[in-house]
Amino acid sequence: MTERKSDTSGGGTAGGTSSREDRLKAALKANLARRKAQARARKGAADTSEKKPEQDKE
Template identity: 65%
Template structure:
């Protein structure tokens, strides 16, 4: 019931965990940036979209 760990095995395992965490963090950040860009692009009106004409309803 004793675990035999080689001294180099623990170090290598820690670096692979760090590499996995680093990659996951990078992917998460990239995904969040893409979502933010998509939201800001859809929120801003394009040429004339979302604007009401100044004369709308004022046909006196």
């Protein structure tokens, strides 16, 4: 009767699936960049707060 094309992404239209994947890929990339920036900021803040003058060892 009707032919069905197999779709590995789980459903939806062929055009809609690729745009959804593109949006998800962009969102993941932005999220990763934001998390890396936050980690760098935390590390930078920790480095500056931990720097104390060295005490003389006797």
